[in-house]
Structures are given as C-alpha cells and as structure tokens.
Amino acid sequence: MRKAFIIAYKDLYTTFTDRNLILLMFAAPLVLSAIIGVTFGGIAVGGGGGALSDIPVAIVNLDEGVSLSFSGQDSAINYGALIAGVLSGEGVGGAVSGLSRDTADCPAAAAAEGGEGTMTLEQLLAPVMLTSVEEARRRVEADEVAAAVIIPASFSADLQVSPVKPALTPVSIEVYSSPERPISAQIIRGVLDQIGAQFAAGNVTLSALIASLASDPLRISSVFNSSAFNEGIGCVFAGVSSSVVIDRQSISGAEVVINPLVMIGAAQAVFFGLFTANGQASSIIIERKNWTLQRLLITPTPAVIVLFGKMLAVFIVVAVQILFLVVGLTLLASLLGGSPQFIWGTNIPGLLAVIAATALGTAGIGSITAAAAKSAEQAGVIGSIVAIFSAVFGGAFGFMPPPALANLSIVYWGADSFTRLAAGNNDILLNLLVMVLYGAVTFAIGFVLFRSRIGDR
Amino acid sequence: MESIVRVSGLTKTYTRQDGSVVQAVRGIDLDIYRGEVFSLLGPNGAGKSTTISMISGLIPPTAGDAEIGGHSITREPLQAKALIGVVPQEVALYPMLSARRNLDFFGRMYGLSGAELSKRIDEVLDVIDLKDRQNDKVETFSGGMKRRVNIGVGLLHRPQLIYMDEPTVGVDPQSRRRILDTVLRLRGEYGMTVLYTTHLMEEAQELSDRVAIIDNGAIIALGTLMELMSQAGEEDILVLTVAKERANDSIVGVLQAVEGVSRAQIEPSDTDNGEVKYAVYARLGRRALPGVLTAMNAAGVDVMSVNVREPDLETLFLALTGRALRE
Ligand SMILES: Nc1ncnc2c1ncn2[C@@H]1O[C@H](COP(=O)(O)OP(=O)(O)OP(=O)(O)O)[C@@H](O)[C@H]1O
Ligand SMILES: [Mg+2]
Numbered sequence: 183m184r185k186a187f188i189i190a191y192k193d194l195y196t197t198f199t200d201r202n203l204i205l206l207m208f209a210a211p212l213v214l215s216a217i218i219g220v221t222f223g224g225i226a227v228g229g230g231g232g233a234l235s236d237i238p239v240a241i242v243n244l245d246e247g248v249s250l251s252f253s254g255q256d257s258a259i260n261y262g263a264l265i266a267g268v269l270s271g272e273g274v275g276g277a278v279s280g281l282s283r284d285t286a287d288c289p290a291a292a293a294a295e296g297g298e299g300t301m302t303l304e305q306l307l308a309p310v311m312l313t314s315v316e317e318a319r320r321r322v323e324a325d326e327v328a329a330a331v332i333i334p335a336s337f338s339a340d341l342q343v344s345p346v347k348p349a350l351t352p353v354s355i356e357v358y359s360s361p362e363r364p365i366s367a368q369i370i371r372g373v374l375d376q377i378g379a380q381f382a383a384g385n386v387t388l389s390a391l392i393a394s395l396a397s398d399p400l401r402i403s404s405v406f407n408s409s410a411f412n413e414g415i416g417c418v419f420a421g422v423s424s425s426v427v428i429d430r431q432s433i434s435g436a437e438v439v440i441n442p443l444v445m446i447g448a449a450q451a452v453f454f455g456l457f458t459a460n461g462q463a464s465s466i467i468i469e470r471k472n473w474t475l476q477r478l479l480i481t482p483t484p485a486v487i488v489l490f491g492k493m494l495a496v497f498i499v500v501a502v503q504i505l506f507l508v509v510g511l512t513l514l515a516s517l518l519g520g521s522p523q524f525i526w527g528t529n530i531p532g533l534l535a536v537i538a539a540t541a542l543g544t545a546g547i548g549s550i551t552a553a554a555a556k557s558a559e560q561a562g563v564i565g566s567i568v569a570i571f572s573a574v575f576g577g578a579f580g581f582m583p584p585p586a587l588a589n590l591s592i593v594y595w596g597a598d599s600f601t602r603l604a605a606g607n608n609d610i611l612l613n614l615l616v617m618v619l620y621g622a623v624t625f626a627i628g629f630v631l632f633r634s635r636i637g638d639r
Numbered sequence: 640m641e642s643i644v645r646v647s648g649l650t651k652t653y654t655r656q657d658g659s660v661v662q663a664v665r666g667i668d669l670d671i672y673r674g675e676v677f678s679l680l681g682p683n684g685a686g687k688s689t690t691i692s693m694i695s696g697l698i699p700p701t702a703g704d705a706e707i708g709g710h711s712i713t714r715e716p717l718q719a720k721a722l723i724g725v726v727p728q729e730v731a732l733y734p735m736l737s738a739r740r741n742l743d744f745f746g747r748m749y750g751l752s753g754a755e756l757s758k759r760i761d762e763v764l765d766v767i768d769l770k771d772r773q774n775d776k777v778e779t780f781s782g783g784m785k786r787r788v789n790i791g792v793g794l795l796h797r798p799q800l801i802y803m804d805e806p807t808v809g810v811d812p813q814s815r816r817r818i819l820d821t822v823l824r825l826r827g828e829y830g831m832t833v834l835y836t837t838h839l840m841e842e843a844q845e846l847s848d849r850v851a852i853i854d855n856g857a858i859i860a861l862g863t864l865m866e867l868m869s870q871a872g873e874e875d876i877l878v879l880t881v882a883k884e885r886a887n888d889s890i891v892g893v894l895q896a897v898e899g900v901s902r903a904q905i906e907p908s909d910t911d912n913g914e915v916k917y918a919v920y921a922r923l924g925r926r927a928l929p930g931v932l933t934a935m936n937a938a939g940v941d942v943m944s945v946n947v948r949e950p951d952l953e954t955l956f957l958a959l960t961g962r963a964l965r966e
Binding site: 185189192195199200473474481482483 | 692695696697698716717718720721723725727729730731732733734735736740744745747748749750792
C-alpha cells in the first residue's frame with residue numbers, strides 16, 4: 183500500500199510541476215465558469231450584498247376568500263390576499279379580519295427581520311398587482327416581468343379546515359415564468375414554496391386545534407377568544423411576511439438564491455473534472471508507451487497496487503481541481519457582491535465529502551478510458567465524448583434530460599449534490615453513495631481491462 | 640555449478656487481432672549459473688525480449704515456467720521479482736524527472752528508503768558516471784546517458800541477477816564501450832549474474848561465459864564460447880568476391896585444388912548485387928591466401944576482394960540457419 187502512495191506522489195509531483203498543465207487544469211475552467219456565470223447568470227454587481235434584487239413579478243389574486251364562523255364569532259379569511267400581501271410587501275392587514283397583528287409582537291419574525299446578510303422580500307421583489315390573468319401572461323411574454331403568480335379562486339376554500347372538512351384540499355398557485363429569466367423564476371417559485379410550507383404548518387396546527395375543540399363545544403369560544411390563540415394564528419401569517427428571509431439556510435429543498443455561479447459552476451466543475459481525470463489517467467497509456475509501466479510491474483509490486491497508485495493521483499488531482507474551482511468561484515462571487523459570500527452553503531464537511539465523491543466517480547471513469555484506449559490521443563477522444571455526454575445527460579448545458587438518462591451521469595449526481603448544499607439542503611447521502619459506488623464499479627472495470635492489456639504492443 | 644535461473648518449456652504464443660498466431664517463444668529450456676555472464680544472441684524478432692519479459696514476471700507464459708533463486712516466477716512472483724534487476728530494451732524512464740528522482744522512485748518501488756536509498760543512489764551514479772548531471776531532467780540527456788540511467792535503475796537494489804536487454808542499441812561507440820565495461824565490472828567486482836541479450840556477435844563474444852543462440856523462438860545452440868566455436872568448425876574461411884559475369888562452375892573446383900584448402904563453396908546470399916561470394920575453408924587461412932589468389936589469376940578470374948573470416952558465432956549462426964545474423 184505504501185507503494186501506491188509513492189506512485190501517486192510521483193504522479194502528483196509530475197503533474198504539479200508542469201506549468202502548462204496547471205494552467206489548463208485550474209485557470210481555464212475557473213475563467214470559463216466565471217464568464218458563463220456572469221454572462222448568463224445575470225449577476226447584479228453591487229446592490230448591497232445581494233446577488234439579485236427587484237425582480238419584477240406580477241401578482242393576480244383571484245381568491246374569493248372564505249368565512250369562518252365559530253359560535254357566532256365571524257371572521258373572514260382570504261389566504262390569496264395574504265400571499266399577495268406577503269409578496270408585495272404590504273403586509274397581511276385586511277387579509278385576516280379581526281386578526282390584524284403587528285409583526286413586532288411575534289418574536290421569531292422580529293428576530294428574523296434583523297438578520298445580517300439576509301434580504302427581505304421587499305428588497306428582492308418588485309411586484310405589480312393585477313386583476314387579469316391575461317394581462318399578467320402578456321407581461322411575462324413581453325418580458326416586462328420575470329413571472330406571474332396566479333392564485334386561484336378557490337384557494338382559501340381549499341385550504342380551509344373545519345370540523346366538517348378536516349383535511350386540506352391540495353392547492354396550487356400557478357407561477358407563469360419567463361424562460362428568459364430562469365433564475366428569477368426559480369427564486370419566485372422558491373419563495374412560494376416557503377410560503378406554502380408555512381401555510382401547511384399553520385393549518386396543521388389549526389386543524390389539530392379545531393379537531394380537539396370540536397369534541398368540547400363549550401370551550402370553543404373561550405379558546406378562540408383567548409389571546410394565546412390569536413397570537414398563534416396571527417404569527418403564522420405575520421411570520422410569513424417577514425421570516426421568508428432570502429437566505430439559503432431558511433429555505434430548504436428549493437433552489438432559491440443559489441448564486442448563478444454555483445448553478446453553472448457545479449456542473450462545470452464535474453464536467454472539467456471528467457476531462458482532468460481522463461488526462462491524468464492517460465498517464466497510464468503514456469507510461470505503457472515509455473515502458474515505465476512495464477518497469478513498475480517488474481518491481482515486486484502487485485499490479486493492483488500500481489493501478490491503485492495511479493488512480494489515487496487521478497482522484498487527488500480532480501479533487502484539488504474541483505476544490506480550487508469552488509474556492510475560486512466563492513472569491514469571485516464575494517468580489518462581485520462586495521462582501522464574503524458562501525455561495526456553496528455552509529456545510530463544509532458536506533462540501534468536502536461531495537468533492538471527494540465526485541472526484542472518486544470521475545477518476546473511476548478515467549480509469550476505464552485509460553485502460554481501454556490504445557493511445558493517449560484515443561483516450562482523449564473517448565474521454566471527451568464521455569465527458570460531453572455526461573454533461574448533456576447531467577444538465578450541464580442548461581436543460582435537464584429525463585431522469586433515466588440523468589441518473590447515469592456523474593455530472594448530474596455531482597452538480598445536484600453541490601446545488602443541494604448551496605440551497606442549505608443537507609440531504610446528500612444518496613448522492614454520495616451513488617458516486618462512491620460509481621467510482622468503485624468503474625475502477626473495477628478499469629482494473630480488469632488494465633490487467634488484460636499489460637503485455638500488449 | 641549452481642543455477643540461479645532455471646527455465647523450462649517456456650512458451651509464448653500471441654494471437655494477433657487478425658487471428659494470425661505468432662509463436663514468439665517455442666519451449667525454451669536453459670539454466671543460468673550464478674556469477675556468469677550469459678548471452679542470448681539472436682536476430683531481430685528472435686524472441687529475446689519476450690523471453691526476458693516472461694522470466695521477469697511482466698507477461699505470463701503460455702506454457703512453461705522459470706525459477707529465480709528457487710522461486711517460481713508464475714507462482715511466487717513477488718519473491719522472484721525481488722531478486723532480479725531488469726534493464727529493459729526501451730529506455731524506461733520518466734523524462735520529466737531528474738536522473739536522481741528516477742532512481743529514487745524506482746528504488747522505493749524495490750522497498751528501499753531513507754539513508755540507505757540515498758547511499759545506493761550515490762553508488763549507482765558513480766557506476767554509471769552521471770554524478771554531475773544527476774539533477775538534470777532525463778529529457779535533456781543524450782541517448783547514451785539515458786541508456787546509462789536505464790542501467791542504473793536496474794542496479795539500485797543490488798540484485799544478484801540482472802537482465803540486460805540489448806542495452807547498447809542506438810548508442811555511439813564511446814557509450815557502447817562504457818556500457819560493455821560496466822557489464823564486465825558488474826560480474827568482476829560485484830559478482831553479479833548477468834543475462835545479456837544482443838543481436839551483435841561481437842558483444843556476445845566479448846562479454847559472455849556462455850551463449851545461447853536463439854532464432855525463431857527456439858534455442859539452436861548453447862554452450863561456452865569454446866564449445867560453440869568448435870561447433871562452428873576449426874577452419875578459417877576466405878571469402879572471395881567475384882563479379883557475377885566472371886563466375887563460372889569451374890571456380891569451386893579450381894579453389895579446392897589449391898594446397899591447404901579443404902573445401903570451397905558458393906556462399907548463400909539473399910541479395911543479388913552483381914557479385915558472387917565463394918567461401919574457401921582452410922585450416923590456416925592466411926597461409927593459403929597467396930595460393931588461392933594465384934590459382935584464380937591463372938583461371939582468369941578477377942577477385943574483387945578477399946575477406947579472411949576466423950570462426951566465430953556469426954559463422955556458426957550462418958552454418959545453423961543458412962542466414963546471416965544481421966541483415
Ligand atoms: N504483444 C505481441 N503481440 C504480438 N506479437 C508479438 C508481441 N510481442 C512480440 N511479438 C512477436 O514475437 C516475436 C518476438 O519478439 P521479441 O520482441 O521477443 O523479439 P526480440 O528478439 O526481442 O527482437 P529485437 O531484437 O528486435 O528486440 C516477434 O515476431 C514479435 O513480432
Ligand atoms: Mg527485443
């Protein structure tokens with residue numbers, strides 16, 4: 183095993199003392215990702231630390247509302263108006279009559295408002311309220327707004343729970359977005375997801391409460407009138423308006439404010455990783471041609487250790503390259519934003535694990551091409567084809583093929599892991615597992631091919 | 640005498656991509672004794688490198704086996720390999736690394752490290768006489784210098800046995816001399832056993848205690864130089880070159896009538912260059928020469944050139960195969 187490290191060290195020394203190679207391997211992908219990111223990502227330079235702000239959005243609220251009635255106490259609720267209010271930054275006053283509350287009374291909301299490095303919805307969105315769906319669509323098509331949010335007429339009714347209708351009816355808010363502004367549209371969708379999540383939380387509490395109260399009608403009115411209850415439901419909604427903080431931590435599962443540099447850089451990192459893995463693994467072919475591989479194999483060193491050492495170097499070079507890209511893009515984003523921005527999320531161990539697993543997967547693929555190809559040129563061609571297909575299947579070129587294809591691509595798994603982490607979603611275990619397995623299987627195939635070709639001319 | 644290498648029934652058959660079969664090595668048996676220089680002499684494509692590759696554990700034999708110091712190369716490859724130093728026919732070095740780094744790397748692959756490794760590297764640099772260039776990239780070396788480093792790598796772990804596969808190919812006469820001297824020194828000073836392959840008769844003749852002549856994957860003669868020479872015959876050969884239009888059937892008879900000549904024949908030749916060569920066998924070639932020339936003169940045949948060939952491995956190869964060792 184020690185010998186595998188010696189071989190890997192020799193390869194790393196050779197690679198990292200080659201100035202041209204270094205330039206090609208590190209600077210090129212960084213520059214390219216940055217150019218793509220800045221050009222297509224629409225990074226707003228400056229703007230008080232936010233990558234994006236004042237996204238134009240049209241809001242059409244068709245919701246007819248619903249009235250609540252408990253033992254003579256009437257109140258009307260229009261959830262649609264609530265959402266419109268949240269998005270427009272006008273607050274929730276009027277959406278819930280009789281439950282008008284000040285944000286400041288809700289401790290969680292007040293705390294969130296002052297959070298540093300975060301952004302409120304008012305800063306993020308520039309909404310216009312419309313009454314006509316057609317008009318909203320027209321504006322999207324004319325690229326006057328990034329998206330139109332259309333709240334259906336039965337929205338409140340569907341969301342309502344009562345003793346006679348104890349479950350929520352699934353609802354949907356239509357987001358009609360412009361393909362020209364994919365990132366803005368993503369952000370709006372993410373905001374709505376978050377609002378939806380809070381609604382669901384609020385209503386679950388509410389329905390549990392109503393269910394328990396229904397069994398004891400005598401207590402209904404007293405509970406409903408208690409300040410504790412009002413504060414509870416009020417804060418659910420009031421909280422919406424201020425705690426949808428545009429901060430990658432607070433919104434899980436949605437690619438909300440993923441910096442465009444991440445969206446592009448993540449897939450590019452894996453894509454370039456594949457090229458690097460291929461190039462580095464081609465050193466096997468070059469060693470076979472120079473006879474140094476044969477010379478290695480006549481030392482008392484098992485062939486599997488020799489290949490392992492070579493592949494260890496591939497793994498390290500790819501990992502270093504991706505790490506370099508991740509750090510480089512972080513610096514770039516911080517530079518553009520004017521303040522430090524951890525665009526890849528704050529889960530550093532997770533990030534390192536993803537980098538390692540990605541490098542493992544790509545190194546394994548490299549081992550197959552290097553073992554199968556007849557010459558370094560041939561390996562280069564095969565490797566490029568594999569890299570490009572992986573990138574296309576993996577969504578690196580801006581569109582996502584069907585999952586059956588995407589799942590085959592290491593680019594998909596790698597990029598998906600990075601964007602998950604960037605979005606504050608730590609659910610990457612499956613991704614890691616897939617990539618490690620990918621690496622193990624491809625290495626095994628590579629080794630069998632390698633063994634069978636040792637004596638070839 | 641104790642054998643350090645025992646090869647038995649060693650065979651390698653390749654199947655090419657087009658389905659044709661190449662019998663690169665056809666059942667070789669041989670023993671190499673401890674402390675000798677053993678040469679494997681044969682023309683291009685004879686199977687020398689294939690044999691070396693098999694007995695160094697690089698490629699598996701199709702059949703047969705080799706024991707190195709008692710360890711089977713197929714069943715105990717790691718133990719066997721540890722005993723062997725190999726100098727491949729190719730210059731197997733990392734061009735981007737310095738001579739010293741190349742030595743250091745391969746030394747570690749033989750399990751050396753630390754001060755011991757450093758000492759060995761210095762020793763080897765001494766033997767190959769490259770101390771002053773040790774930190775230069777191999778890329779910048781001349782062909783002869785690269786060859787020397789190539790040999791150095793094979794010596795690092797002080798093996799008892801070293802295989803050298805055509806180590807003088809493509810080097811200038813000066814470097815060749817140096818390499819041949821190194822081989823003699825390895826046996827003389829360090830008591831190493833050397834398996835040396837070459838297609839050059841002179842090299843085999845100068846270096847070897849014993850020689851095996853290999854052709855077409857099989858050993859066609861094996862023995863000490865003395866044994867092989869006597870097999871080649873004890874007579875000298877005078878080779879007379881005559882223009883083709885002057886050659887005629889009576890010349891062989893004329894030559895055989897000269898005193899001191901035992902027999903004469905037309906030398907087989909693959910090429911038609913307007914000349915015919917006659918081989919005249921005589922116990923003392925130089926003494927018979929004047930008589931031969933006088934007889935040819937009397938017969939009216941102009942002799943273009945005369946070449947006196949004392950018996951050597953070339954003669955033996957010619958006698959055994961009907962072909963010249965080098966084309
Ligand atoms: N991997 C291979 N595939 C097919 N044929 C091979 C292979 N290796 C060697 N041969 C063939 O085996 C024969 C012996 O080759 P080998 O290299 O052992 O000869 P050699 O005596 O070392 O010749 P040279 O003096 O040119 O080095 C040749 O005909 C060669 O073409
Ligand atoms: Mg050879």
